[in-house]
Amino acid sequence: MRDKQAYRASRLHVAWIQIQTAIYTFWSSSKIIFLAAFARQKQQSVDKALLQWARSLLRPIGLKINVHNPLNQQFATDRPTILMCNHSSLYDIPITFVAVPGSIRMLTKKELFKIPVLGPAMRNSGFISVDRQNSAQARKDLKLARAELEKGIMLWIAPEGTRSRDGKLHPFKKGGFHLAIEMGATIIPIGIRGINNVLPSNTVELVINGVVDVYIGKEVNGADFTIEQRNELMKIVSDEMHSILDQPPVA
Numbered sequence: 001m002r003d004k005q006a007y008r009a010s011r012l013h014v015a016w017i018q019i020q021t022a023i024y025t026f027w028s029s030s031k032i033i034f035l036a037a038f039a040r041q042k043q044q045s046v047d048k049a050l051l052q053w054a055r056s057l058l059r060p061i062g063l064k065i066n067v068h069n070p071l072n073q074q075f076a077t078d079r080p081t082i083l084m085c086n087h088s089s090l091y092d093i094p095i096t097f098v099a100v101p102g103s104i105r106m107l108t109k110k111e112l113f114k115i116p117v118l119g120p121a122m123r124n125s126g127f128i129s130v131d132r133q134n135s136a137q138a139r140k141d142l143k144l145a146r147a148e149l150e151k152g153i154m155l156w157i158a159p160e161g162t163r164s165r166d167g168k169l170h171p172f173k174k175g176g177f178h179l180a181i182e183m184g185a186t187i188i189p190i191g192i193r194g195i196n197n198v199l200p201s202n203t204v205e206l207v208i209n210g211v212v213d214v215y216i217g218k219e220v221n222g223a224d225f226t227i228e229q230r231n232e233l234m235k236i237v238s239d240e241m242h243s244i245l246d247q248p249p250v251a
Contacts, residue, residue, distance in 0.1 A: 004062060004209040014204050017060050028053035029121035036124035043151065046125045047103050054094035062209040063091070063198065067099045069216040073188055075102045080149035080185035082176060082222075084237055086245060087158035088167045088196045095192055096156055099214040103153045107145055107176065126153055130175070142179050149183055159237065167196030169245055172238055177230050180222030189217035189237050191244030215244040 009017065032049050039045035058065075075081065083104065085096055097104055106122075110129040113119040123129075128145045145155055159172040180187050191214075198210040217240045225233045 003064060003211070006207055006209045006211070009061075009206045009208050011204070013208070014206050017206065020060050021057055024053060024056040026117055028056070029117045032121040032125050033117070036121075043103055043126075043153070050097055050104070050125070054097035057094045058091070058098060061091075061198070061206065063095075064209070064211045065095060065099055066211065066213045067216070068213060071216070071218055073216045073219055075100060075154065075188070076186075077102065077152040080183045081154040082149075082180050082185050082187050083154055083156045083190055084159045084176065084187055084241070085156060085190040086164070086169055086192060086241060087160055087162070088164040088201050089199045090163075091199055092158075092192055092195055093156065095195065095212060095214060096190065100154070100190070100216075103151075104156050105148055105153050106156045107141075126151070128155070142175060145179055146183055149185060155179075159234075163201040164196075165201045167200065169238070169241055172234050174230060174234070177222070177233050177237070178227065181225050181227055181230060181233065182222075184221070184223030187220045187222060187233075187237055189220070189240045189244065191215045191217065191241050193245060217241065217244050 028049055032046055035045040035049060036042055083096065083100065085092060093106065105126045105128065107128045107130055108122070113122060113127075113129045126148050128141055128148060130141045149155055157176040159176055160170045161173040164170050177187075179185065192212055193215065194210065194212040198207045198212065199205065220233065220236055220240070222233065
């Protein structure tokens, strides 16, 4: 079957997708709050709900996701794992939930936790707030992230700290690397190519039936570095992500 032709959505179409996104997110958040309180297997139940949420967000835009894992990287549950992903679109997150198997939670800005229903759902499911304006609070936030990693949850981090407006990889923040070293966590770089063409940051220029390629990079063991070598670790991960994002696509 031939792929459907990509096209740019009209403003009316974008508005309808935004309404659907809000409905899916509200419903999924309500479900997660319930599961977090009453499910016998909380983590597995929330994992399933998050995957359903991600698929629900991607379905209306007809996005085709190609996953490339040339090194056959394994997403083990018996070791702390941090997924570091480029971030230039709101769809980066649901794409990762669909493309990567396992329990995934996010390290995300504290403002999202103030949103009714969504905030409690994120908090109860193990998402971690980070205060970018308060370094002391940020260190406390990273301690909570450490507790989640110890449960076998993979932590999704945008090492750039915020969405890239031009789709290019920007300089990394240090917090996630500090955490990786302290925890002896494995960092798995992930590069999502083409996502900036689907929905660029801070725009409503949405493409329907677009294609993105998710590349799983070479893992780096944070246990091999000291805090004093944090910049070296950052450079290794940055170089790997640049190699993913800057090279021609795999056929």
